[in-house]
Structure formats: C-alpha cells, structure tokens
Amino acid sequence: MEDNKMKEGFLEKGNANFESRVYEKKDSLLDHMEINVIEAEKRENGALNIRDFYTVYLIETKVTDPEFNGAFSKISALWRRYSEFELLRTYLEVTYPYVVLPPLPEKKVMYTWQKVASDTFDPDFVDRRRAGLENFLLRVASHPVISHDHLFIGFLQQEEGWRESIKETGYLQLAESKLKALSVSVRLKQPDKRFEAIKNYGNELQSNLSNLLRVRARMVERLYGIHKLHANYGRIFSEWSAKEKEMGDGLQKAGHYLDSYAAGIDIPLEEEELFADQLKEYLFFAGALQSVCRRQEMLQYHLERAESAVASRTTEKDNVQKGKTGLMTRLFGSADTDEVRELKVNLLDQRIQEGKSSIRNAQEELNDFAANALIDIERFQHQKVIDLRETLAGYVVLQVKMCRKGLQTWTHIRDCLEAIP
Amino acid sequence: MADSVETAVLEVSSEYKTSVMKKQDSKETDIMSNCSASLEGSVVASPSIESFSTLPDQDMSEFGLDSRDLQVKVDNPQKHLETLETYITFRITTRTSRAEFDETEYVVRRRYNDFVWLRQKLVDAFPTHLIPPLPGKHTLLAQLDRYSKEFIIARMALLHRFLNRVANHPVLSCNQSVKVFLTAKPSEFAIHRKSRQGLLGRMSSSFHNLAAVYMMRQRPAEFDQVRDYVATLGDKLLSVEKVSQRIQKERQDYLYELHQMHPIYTLWSASEPELSPALLAMASAVERNAQSQQHVLVTFTTTIAQPLKEYLLYIDAVKEALARRDSVQIEYELTVDDLKKKRIEKEQLMANEQQSVGASGGGFSLGGTSLWKSAGEMREDKLQKLAQSIPQLVKQVEENQDKVECANENLRADLERWHSEKKNDIKKLFLALANQQIKYYEQCLAAWEEVLPDIKGGDISSTQSKPVHVTS
Numbered sequence: 001m002e003d004n005k006m007k008e009g010f011l012e013k014g015n016a017n018f019e020s021r022v023y024e025k026k027d028s029l030l031d032h033m034e035i036n037v038i039e040a041e042k043r044e045n046g047a048l049n050i051r052d053f054y055t056v057y058l059i060e061t062k063v064t065d066p067e068f069n070g071a072f073s074k075i076s077a078l079w080r081r082y083s084e085f086e087l088l089r090t091y092l093e094v095t096y097p098y099v100v101l102p103p104l105p106e107k108k109v110m111y112t113w114q115k116v117a118s119d120t121f122d123p124d125f126v127d128r129r130r131a132g133l134e135n136f137l138l139r140v141a142s143h144p145v146i147s148h149d150h151l152f153i154g155f156l157q158q159e160e161g162w163r164e165s166i167k168e169t170g171y172l173q174l175a176e177s178k179l180k181a182l183s184v185s186v187r188l189k190q191p192d193k194r195f196e197a198i199k200n201y202g203n204e205l206q207s208n209l210s211n212l213l214r215v216r217a218r219m220v221e222r223l224y225g226i227h228k229l230h231a232n233y234g235r236i237f238s239e240w241s242a243k244e245k246e247m248g249d250g251l252q253k254a255g256h257y258l259d260s261y262a263a264g265i266d267i268p269l270e271e272e273e274l275f276a277d278q279l280k281e282y283l284f285f286a287g288a289l290q291s292v293c294r295r296q297e298m299l300q301y302h303l304e305r306a307e308s309a310v311a312s313r314t315t316e317k318d319n320v321q322k323g324k325t326g327l328m329t330r331l332f333g334s335a336d337t338d339e340v341r342e343l344k345v346n347l348l349d350q351r352i353q354e355g356k357s358s359i360r361n362a363q364e365e366l367n368d369f370a371a372n373a374l375i376d377i378e379r380f381q382h383q384k385v386i387d388l389r390e391t392l393a394g395y396v397v398l399q400v401k402m403c404r405k406g407l408q409t410w411t412h413i414r415d416c417l418e419a420i421p
Numbered sequence: 422m423a424d425s426v427e428t429a430v431l432e433v434s435s436e437y438k439t440s441v442m443k444k445q446d447s448k449e450t451d452i453m454s455n456c457s458a459s460l461e462g463s464v465v466a467s468p469s470i471e472s473f474s475t476l477p478d479q480d481m482s483e484f485g486l487d488s489r490d491l492q493v494k495v496d497n498p499q500k501h502l503e504t505l506e507t508y509i510t511f512r513i514t515t516r517t518s519r520a521e522f523d524e525t526e527y528v529v530r531r532r533y534n535d536f537v538w539l540r541q542k543l544v545d546a547f548p549t550h551l552i553p554p555l556p557g558k559h560t561l562l563a564q565l566d567r568y569s570k571e572f573i574i575a576r577m578a579l580l581h582r583f584l585n586r587v588a589n590h591p592v593l594s595c596n597q598s599v600k601v602f603l604t605a606k607p608s609e610f611a612i613h614r615k616s617r618q619g620l621l622g623r624m625s626s627s628f629h630n631l632a633a634v635y636m637m638r639q640r641p642a643e644f645d646q647v648r649d650y651v652a653t654l655g656d657k658l659l660s661v662e663k664v665s666q667r668i669q670k671e672r673q674d675y676l677y678e679l680h681q682m683h684p685i686y687t688l689w690s691a692s693e694p695e696l697s698p699a700l701l702a703m704a705s706a707v708e709r710n711a712q713s714q715q716h717v718l719v720t721f722t723t724t725i726a727q728p729l730k731e732y733l734l735y736i737d738a739v740k741e742a743l744a745r746r747d748s749v750q751i752e753y754e755l756t757v758d759d760l761k762k763k764r765i766e767k768e769q770l771m772a773n774e775q776q777s778v779g780a781s782g783g784g785f786s787l788g789g790t791s792l793w794k795s796a797g798e799m800r801e802d803k804l805q806k807l808a809q810s811i812p813q814l815v816k817q818v819e820e821n822q823d824k825v826e827c828a829n830e831n832l833r834a835d836l837e838r839w840h841s842e843k844k845n846d847i848k849k850l851f852l853a854l855a856n857q858q859i860k861y862y863e864q865c866l867a868a869w870e871e872v873l874p875d876i877k878g879g880d881i882s883s884t885q886s887k888p889v890h891v892t893s
Binding site: 215250393 | 653689
C-alpha cells in the first residue's frame with residue numbers, strides 16, 4: 001500500500017485520501033501575465049552566401065495584473081527561434097535540477113504516418129511546433145518555482161541582451177558536465193526506495209506511451225486507407241449511373257456520398273494529431289522525470305563516495321596509530337618515529353574533518369534536492385492526471401464525432417439506394 | 422419477393438397457354454401451403470459430419486408464403502466418401518402442383534456435376550433463352566478449401582438460386598431434363614446422365630465459332646444496346662469487386678492494430694492508480710470497436726463478395742445468350758447467302774445454254790470415248806441439282822427466319838425479366854453494404870459514448886488546477 005503511493009511520488013501525509021485532498025495552488029507567472037506564441041515566420045541567414053533558412057516564432061506577452069511588477073514591460077512582442085528555446089531549457093535544467101521540467105516539442109517528427117508533415121518547413125509542422133512551443137512556455141509560466149526566474153521572464157520580454165545575460169550565468173559549463181553525468185549509470189549501496197519507485201514508474205510510462213503512439217500511428221494510416229478507397233466506389237458509381245435508367249439517380253447520389261465519406265476523414269485525423277502531440281509531451285515528461293531520479297542518484301553517489309573516503313581515512317588513521325605500517329615501509333623503510341606518526345595522524349585527522357564536512361554538505365544537498373524533488377514530482381503527478389484525463393476525453397469526443405459522421409453518411413447512402421424503385 | 426416473381430411469370434408467358442398456365446391462374450389452395458409448415462419443421466438431421474440446413478435468409482419464410490406451382494429448395498449438404506472420390510451432395514426438395522408431375526413432393530440428392538449437366542441440357546434445349554448461371558467450379562475465394570463449411574454454404578446458396586430461377590422461368594421449368602433432375606431416383610438419373618445427346622450441343626458450338634469469323638450484317642439495335650450495356654455493367658461490377666477486396670484487406674490490417682492497442686491501455690492502467698478506471702474504459706471501448714470491425718470483416722463474403730461474383734456470372738450468362746442469338750441470325754444469313762448464290766449460278770447456267778451449243782467436251786479421248794462429260798451434259802446435271810436444292814433452301818430460309826424472330830422474342834422477354842431482377846438484386850446488394858456500415862457505426866458510437874463518463878471521472882481536484890493544453 002505504501003509502495004503504491006510512493007510509486008506515484010506522493011508524500012504520505014497521514015491517512016489523506018487523495019481523492020478528497022485539497023491541492024494548494026501556488027502562485028505563478030501565469031497568474032499575472034498572458035503569454036501567446038501567435039505566429040511563425042521563415043527567415044534567411046544570408047551570411048557568407050549560404051542560404052540557411054530557419055523559422056522564428058512570435059512571442060507576445062501582456063501583463064494582466066496591474067499590481068504585478070516582476071515583468072520587464074507591460075506588453076511585449078519578440079521573435080525567437082527553436083534553438084533559443086533549447087538554450088532556455090538547458091539553463092532551467094541546470095539551475096533547477098529537482099524540477100520535472102516541461103519538455104520542448106519534438107525536434108524531429110516521431111511516430112509519423114503518411115499524412116503527417118515531417119519536413120520542418122512544412123506549414124502544418126510549423127504550426128504544430130508553434131502550438132507546442134506555446135504550450136511549453138505556458139507550462140513553465142505556471143510552475144510555482146521556475147516561472148519567477150528572471151532569465152525566463154527575460155526570454156519572454158527582453159529582446160536585446162538576453163543571450164548575453166544567459167551566457168553570463170556560466171550555465172553552459174555546468175550544463176556540459178551535468179548532462180554528461182546523467183548518462184552514466186551508477187550503482188548505489190542503498191538506493192532510495194522512493195526514487196527507485198519513481199524511476200520504475202517513469203520507465204513504465206515511457207514504454208506504455210511509446211507503444212501507444214506507435215500503434216495509433218499505424219492504426220490511423222489504415223483507417224485513412226479504408227476511407228480513401230471508398231472514393232473509388234464513388235467514381236465507379238458515378239460512371240455507372242449514366243448507363244442506368246431506373247438505378248441511375250440512386251447510384252449517382254450514393255456515389256456523391258461515397259466521395260464525401262472518403263474526403264471526410266482528413267479533418268478528423270488532423271485533429272487526432274493533437275491527441276498524439278499531447279501523448280508525446282507526456283512521453284518526454286517521463287524522460288524529464290527520469291532525469292530528476294538520476295540526479296538524485298548522482299547526489300547520493302557523491303555522498304556515498306564522501307562517506308567511504310572518510311571511512312577509509314579513518315581506518316588508515318587507526319592503523320597508523322596502532323603502529324601498523326603499510327607494505328612500503330615494511331619493504332623499504334624503517335618504522336615511523338613517534339614524531340612522524342603524530343604528523344601523519346594529524347594530517348589524517350585534518351583530512352577526516354574535511355571529509356566529514358564534505359559529507360555534511362553532500363547530505364544537505366541530497367536532502368534539499370530530495371525534498372524539493374518530491375514536492376515537484378507530486379505537483380507533476382497531480383497535473384498529469386488532470387492533463388491525461390482531458391487528453392483521453394478529447395480523443396473519445398473526437399471518436400464520437402467521427403462515428404456520428406460515418407453513421408450520417410451511410411444513412412444517406414442507404415436512403416439513396418432505398419429510393420431506387 | 423414471391424409475388425413479383427409470380428406476376429412477372431404471368432406477363433411474359435402470355436403466349437404460352439399451356440396446362441401450366443391454367444394451374445397458375447386457379448391458384449388453388451393446394452396441399453403445399455398446408456404441408457409447408459410440417460415439412461419445414463421436419464428438417465432431417467443427417468448423420469454426416471458436415472450436414473446442416475442453413476439457407477439464405479429470406480427463403481425460409483418464402484417457402485411458407487409461397488403459392489408458386491413449382492417450389493424448389495437446396496439444402497442439407499452431405500459428404501460422400503467413395504473409393505474413387507469424395508464429393509458433396511445436396512438435398513433437393515420439390516413441391517409442385519403441376520400436372521406433369523406424378524407426385525406433389527419430391528426429395529432427391531444431387532451433386533454439383535449434376536447441376537452442370539442440367540444447365541448444359543437447358544442450354545442445348547433453349548439456345549436462345551437466358552439460362553441462369555451456376556457457381557463456378559473453383560469459385561469465389563480461391564483460398565477456400567473445397568470442403569470447407571464456408572465454401573459449401575456459399576455454393577449451396579448459389580445452387581439454390583440457380584434452381585429457383587429455373588423453376589420460376591415459364592419455359593425452362595417445363596423442360597424434361599428439369600423434371601428428371603428434380604424427381605429421378607439415383608439409378609434412373611444415372612441413365613439419363615449417360616445418354617448422349619451431344620450432337621445438338623456440338624452443332625451450336627460450331628456456330629459459335631462461326632460467329633467469331635463471320636461478321637453479321639446488322640444486329641438489331643436493341644441487342645447491340647444490350648450488348649454494350651452488359652459489357653459496361655460487367656466492367657463496373659468487376660471494378661466494385663476489386664475495390665471491395667482492397668478495402669477488405671485494409672480492414673484486416675486495421676483490425677490487427679486495434680487488437681494491438683487495447684492491451685496497451687490495460688497494461689498502462691496497472692501503473693496508474695488514479696487513471697486506472699479511465700484507461701480501462703479506453704481499453705474496453707477499443708476492444709468493442711475491434712469486435713464490430715471483426716463482424717464487418719466476417720460478413721464480407723456473404724454480404725458483398727458472393728453476390729458480386731454471382732452477378733458477374735449472370736452477366737456472362739447474358740453474354741452467352743446474346744452470342745447464341747447472334748449465331749441463329751448468322752445461320753439465317755448464311756442460308757440467305759447460299760440461296761442467292763445458287764440462284765445466280767442457275768441464271769448463269771441458263772444464260773450459257775444459248776452460247777455453247779456445239780461445244781465439244783474438253784479433254785482427250787482414250788480409245789475414242791471421251792472420259793469427261795460434255796459441257797452440255799455437265800450443265801444439265803448442275804441445273805438438275807439446283808432445281809432440287811433451291812426450293813429446299815427457300816424452305817430453309819423461311820424456317821431460319823422464323824427461328825431468328827423466335828430467338829429475338831425469347832431473349833427479349835428473358836432480358837426484360839432479367840433487368841428488373843437485376844435491379845432488385847443490385848439494390849439489395851448495396852443496401853446490405855450500407856446497412857452493415859450503419860450497424861458498425863452505431864455499435865462504435867455506443868462503445869465510445871458509454872465510456873466517456875468513466876474517463877471524465879468527475880473528481881473534485883480536476884476543478885482546481887486547470888489543464889495547460891493549448892487547443893489551437
């Protein structure tokens with residue numbers, strides 16, 4: 001029972017039944033400001049005769065709360081390209097390592113099928129990316145912690161100088177080492193059960209979502225094929241109707257409805273891509289969750305190393321004190337004099353003290369991280385349930401719409417056929 | 422359905438004032454309608470492994486309400502294992518009030534080849550009539566095993582239709598072979614099957630070949646039109662068949678993916694305590710969709726593939742009938758030509774008479790006597806022959822002309838019946854397709870609408886934090 005709750009990363013507070021739990025809504029930027037990514041434009045990098053195209057996105061903000069003074073300006077509009085979004089996110093990742101960070105929309109199109117644009121300059125792709133970027137900004141802006149970050153607000157409103165100020169933080173150097181560390185897997189002596197559970201949950205979420213996305217794409221491809229083939233029926237019926245006297249009218253009308261059945265699949269499937277995008281977001285969110293877990297592992301690893309360093313120094317000191325000498329002295333040298341021994345002991349003592357303070361720091365860092373991370377993971381889980389419910393409900397509503405449409409079309413076809421004398 | 426068949430029969434066969442007609446007119450309450458219930462109820466359960474008595478839907482009720490004077494039913498397939506071969510027979514049940522039948526009810530067993538024999542007999546006897554088609558030897562779906570249940574049922578349905586069409590035809594149904602087919606005991610029937618009457622068949626086929634070579638002077642416009650129409654119809658139905666097969670394939674793949682999807686939702690629900698009801702609801706809805714799609718797939722054969730195939734065969738039968746009519750016309754035209762030629766020959770010979778009085782016989786003489794007849798003698802011979810053959814030919818021409826007119830009439834009548842039958846059948850075919858789709862969408866709609874409340878959940882926490890999704 002406890003494990004289950006831990007799996008979701010929820011802190012157990014007494015016997016609180018989650019369903020009736022009141023979730024505190026904390027203040028975030030979005031409470032004071034409106035943010036929109038309203039447009040996209042293709043630009044050309046004309047340097048050095050190389051025609052390099054890229055897309056920029058127009059970010060508009062408007063302060064809605066007159067008392068709010070955390071913004072650079074009341075209204076702003078500026079253009080940013082995808083790589084700048086990436087800079088922002090990397091900075092946030094390094095600066096707030098315990099946060100389950102909202103993901104950016106995919107760089108390359110995954111789980112695609114024939115009608116989905118995969119060319120980065122295709123207008124459909126660009127528009128979906130625009131929506132994804134807006135979603136990213138809204139998520140960051142609704143986060144109780146990171147939304148107040150000045151560099152984030154600067155990203156939204158500061159046209160000039162943002163790149164420089166971000167570089168000034170020196171986050172880049174940090175980023176490289178930290179991100180590299182994430183790819184290394186570590187073996188802990190005593191893994192934190194809570195984070196283990198969360199990590200396992202993250203794996204499951206990733207696996208389930210990626211399978212779902214893969215199958216959905218293939219399914220939709222088939223459905224598309226079925227509908228389009230009915231246009232062939234439409235064509236045949238139309239040609240045929242010309243040769244028939246009594247059946248002609250009925251066949252022709254039925255043929256038109258068959259054509260519309262074929263054409264009618266395009267828009268619903270476009271809408272269904274939105275559902276896929278929402279699932280993809282959570283797929284990447286699962287990745288962010290895994291990152292947080294790995295960072296916890298790293299911190300714990302450092303702590304364990306610090307602990308074992310102190311432990312070995314202590315043993316060494318013991319040995320020196322008891323007069324046990326190492327191999328080298330037994331081979332080459334004489335036994336230590338008392339003076340030397342004392343020196344050594346003092347040196348070791350010093351090291352041990354330093355080590356102990358390292359341990360304290362590492363412990364503190366780990367505890368802070370764990371506490372913050374668990375809070376944010378809880379926030380994440382809470383939001384996830386709401387979001388996924390909405391996503392699934394949206395999908396079902398779309399399916400209902402499609403069924404109704406199909407039903408209507410075939411009823412028309414039946415009526416046309418029945419009308420044949 | 423029975424009514425329309427009956428009235429059609431009455432209209433078309435107005436010329437055929439036979440005893441058959443009289444029986445139809447009186448519409449006496451025969452033992453048929455009384456017997457029907459009992460016979461239907463007492464369907465014999467055959468001991469063989471694959472015996473069943475399934476019939477195409479509507480015919481069961483038809484038998485009860487039927488007031489036709491010749492009713493036939495094909496059902497109850499049985500497998501027969503003999504030393505040399507294995508084959509299937511079908512039970513043929515006949516009920517009739519016609520005078521030429523000794524009894525009012527007959528039950529016999531016949532196999533596919535017997536049907537083939539019957540059809541050939543009808544073609545031979547009525548070359549200018551439209552003979553209904555038989556299912557092909559390796560028909561419908563090539564991949565079906567000849568003894569598989571589906572194949573047998575499909576074949577049985579088509580044989581039933583064939584026999585009913587024959588029975589409903591005012592002319593065909595009176596043929597002796599039909600009576601033999603419906604009534605003869607196995608031994609008796611075997612004798613009939615062996616008797617050779619192939620000469621006529623061979624003759625008509627040779628005329629078929631002739632038709633390919635000889636160009637008719639002028640086919641009557643109406644038959645030209647029919648020929649064009651039938652060709653187009655065949656084209657269209659063939660295209661429909663192809664499209665339907667492609668759609669079927671796509672559906673199969675779609676069904677596969679549906680079956681991949683719902684277990685994912687189920688698995689996912691295991692790791693999501695809160696979302697579990699919603700995810701399980703999704704899984705169930707997807708599974709129900711899969712079942713509905715499965716149903717569509719499974720009924721494809723009987724709803725679409727089989728009726729289409731049958732109509733393509735029927736169109737072939739019409740083409741055959743048209744060709745046979747053509748060959749009658751060709752025969753007539755040939756005799757006309759022949760007559761013309763002979764008359765010209767005669768005139769030429771008569772004209773030559775004056776000229777060659779003193780002509781001596783050609784060739785050399787061997788010992789004084791000439792071996793060849795003189796030109797004059799030869800001419801005399803020829804004229805004699807012509808004097809005999811020309812009147813014969815004249816008579817032949819007249820006969821053939823009658824034949825042509827008869828053939829045209831027969832075919833015209835049959836085509837008229839066929840047109841309305843075809844219209845109804847095609848309408849029924851596509852209606853079945855539409856209804857199948859309607860049912861499918863109704864089921865899927867229900868499945869999705871029912872799970873929506875489970876997914877929306879309706880928990881309190883959802884009202885506090887708004888979802889951040891952008892709905893552009």
